[in-house]
Amino acid sequence: MSKLRDFVTRDHRYVLLGTSVVALLGMLLSSSPRPELSFLANAFTVELVMYYVLVAWLVLCAVALLFKLTHWHNYAESAPFTKPAVARALRVGSYVIWAITAVLLVDRWVMGLASAWQVAAAAEKMPDDMLAQVLYMFQQGRDTYITGIITTIELAVFGTLIAFFLALLLVFARIMQVDRSDNDCVRFFKKIGVWFAKVYSTVVRGTPMLVQGVIIYYAGFAFVSSFGLSVTDTNAIWSRFVAGLVVVSLNSTAYMMEVLRGGIESVDKGQMEAARSLGLSQWQAMVRVVFPQGIKFAIPGLSNELVINIKDSSVLSVIGVFDLAFAASTVAGIYWKQLNAYLVAAVFYLIMTAIASWLLGKFAKRFNVKAETMGSTSDQPVKVEE
């Protein structure tokens, strides 16, 4: 914090060079066309003055740069710009430049967005302006988008929660080792459990979720209708949403199991040995000592799964789950403007993942662990265990 304060009040290095970029940006904004709602349109002289202040600042910066080039060796001593009083004045000047650019930014961009919104709201048919088009499509397709957003959130939240509990079951099956004192029945079930978890993880992580979605939806459909139900009844029981939720849960289970296993395996082996040396069984040692430590390591990866599910549930639109991606394609189909429809979806996905990351970061902080940045299942290579 004191570093930041020093930079703002004392450091002289970036005042001229840095602010000249800001001034240039302000000039570009000023030369861009005024939107409908621009407030500077009514104060033309003010904007003119602001523009010339920016120009003057750029000239000043150019002089300083020339001076620096010609007095390369003794700039600090000879230049008027480094004298304390001048430096102070320059600093104040730089704040003025920032303020001017900020005002121009609000006038052109924020008011531009507001104008486009107004145009879109008043429009009877598709407006000509690109931004207004996007907003028009959002306004017209608002109910569709909202339905899609709610479905996406439901899929991600419920899918992640269900997957977490399934992953807990599966990871205990995965890491149990045959103990010397186990009888043959226990040994058999432990081996089956490990085998099942390995196969499950390999199959699920080794196939794309899109393919899984199609297979599970149609296989489930065939299974339910095999009880002699009509297509309508089958659709009521095995709806596209239910199928989608099953796909997300089963898929996420495999990844969460691996995250949990990684967490548990990063606990020092000595913890297990110490617990066993006291006479605790493998299960007792796992539940009381190793797992509580391992889950701490796993929390960032686990919470990341929620963010991943928000994004990756979009592939379920292939089986007609009415999520945000499906909503975007529906709206795009009506107006035949793919780019605009999906830009709206992208903004909402970004908002949802940002909120989820922020909440999960706060959640992770309570456990004294650092949250990971956003990732995707497709970033993680599939490791096949032998």
Added chain:
Amino acid sequence: MSEKNPNVAASAGVAAGTAAEPMVRIGGLRKSFGDLEVLRDINLDVMPGQVVTIIGASGSGKSTLLRCINLLETPDAGHVWFHGADLAAEHVDVNRLREKIGMVFQGFNLFNNMNVLDNCTLAPVTLKKMGKAEAQEVAMRHLESVGLADFARADVNNLSGGQKQRVAIARALCMQPDLMLFDEPTSALDPEIVGEVLEVMRRLAAEGMTMVVVTHEMAFAKNVSDEVVFMDKGVIAEKGAPSKLFSAPEHPRTREFLARYLEG
């Protein structure tokens, strides 16, 4: 023997003499890690009340032998009898037998997710069906005896190495074991705090606890133990009373090893 209470030592000797039944009997023990033979035909008896020290160079199989006694390592062949029950047999209830065998590790291995007191009470409450209050009372008594009663509520991660190791000893004692195994208990400690751990072990030995200690502390081996075992390349090269083994070692490897220690 000099530092031991002569009465206790004598009574332990008598007990060992009359019972004549070793607490631990290791017979024909073999263990390999891959192609590496770590233990080759080990035979060793530990009498009740006896303190046995295992010395030897790194990689000679000392720790593996110790870990075979409570089956943290599974022997490839041979037997480990504890109170007459063969630990190495298939399907033996290892967990029950381990309750009677305490172990102290080089790396302390205190449970990081618990405070000092919970470290001590976890096993008694879980396994002995002891009430929480009673287990805490027992734990406090043992923590008192290692001088850490004030730290009962402390987070284990905030303790010094010496304190951690003393908590580890107290934790093992809370299960009221018949036998204590020490796997290089002072090797991870700074030289100036080795003493506080050795002091606790010395007192434990004087109270008549049966102990098997793997250590590089030659003074401890010399003064406290009843029998010293010198291991070399997976076999017991020489064993005997410390007075004999340290003053007149028979095996050339023993002599070499001790000479290096006396120099260093």
